[in-house]
Amino acid sequence: MTxxxxxxxxxxxxxxxxxxxxxxxxxxxxxxxDLFAENGFEKATTAEIAARAGVAEGTVYKRYKTKRELLNTILNRFASDVVPQAAQEFATDEWTKADATLHAFLTALVSNRIEFIADNYQIIKIIASEALNNAEMQQQVLGNIGSRLFGELSKHIDRLKAKGEIVDWPNDILMQFVVGTMASLAVRLFVQLPPTDLADQTQHMVAFLEKGLTPAK
Known part of the structure; x- marks a missing residue:
């Protein structure tokens, strides 16, 4: 998988x-x-930013009046440009071609997102923490993700329902359980609990979701 x-x-x-x-x-x-991701927004200083950038500290203040203004510049770019690109790639990635069983679909989907979270969790942490207190950013981020992700997920859920492979619950509830289970890894990384091997994470999440989403016989 790519x-x-x-x-x-x-x-x-x-x-x-x-x-x-x-x-x-x-x-x-x-x-x-880089410094916000490594040390957190509060601990990073303008002096460190200037040193990392190879400029004088006064140059940082000349361009951005406060550290908060600099953070907002970064977050606005993520919300308006980066998140849509990442969401579009996700909505057209290889997991969307998993058209066989519930197990194959969940394995492809969960593997994709676990790898993405593990590779990007420090930056995701910044975006998530700020979005919690910024309603406008929440709408931008969730709107860009939702318009692409939920439409693609719904197609697969409807297909699996037609084959009798997934419980016949409302699609938004099913997506809530799937997305929430994967997001639990991000929460674990945010509180710095060391995860087990990512292959084990994938196996356990797929088994958990498959057991809960398979119709009772």
Missing amino acids: KPTTVSYFFNQSLNADTSLTAKQRQIILAAL
């Missing part, structure tokens, strides 16, 4: 395509993103 593209790659693409940014602005933004 490895999901990292959000850092999408972010770099977005920055490089933005001709309104100077080279120093790109350096500052990338340095800030």
Whole structure:
């Protein structure tokens, strides 16, 4: 299965395509993103950002009045550009071609998202923590994800219902259980509980979902 593209790659693409940014602005933004992901927003300092970017601290303040303004610049780009790209890739990735059994579908889907979460959890943590307190950002992020992900998931759920392989519950409830189970890995990583091998994570999540979603005989 194709490895999901990292959000850092999408972010770099977005920055490089933005001709309104100077080279120093790109350096500052990338340095800030790295340090926010590594140390958290509160612990990262403008002095560290400047050093990582290879510019004077005054240059950071010249471009961005506060550290919060810099964070908002990063988050707005994620919400408006990076999340839509990542969601579009997910909605057209190889898991969508799993048209056989419930087991095959869940294995392809869960494997894809576990790998994505594991590769990007530090940045996802920043986005998630800010989105909790920002209604506008919640709408942007969830809207971009929902319009692509839920439509694709619904097609597979309807197909599996027609074959009698999945319980006949409302699609939104079924998606809630599937997405929530996968998101539990992100929660575990956020609180720094060491996960077991990702292959084991996939196997256990698929077994858990398959048992709960298979119709009773």
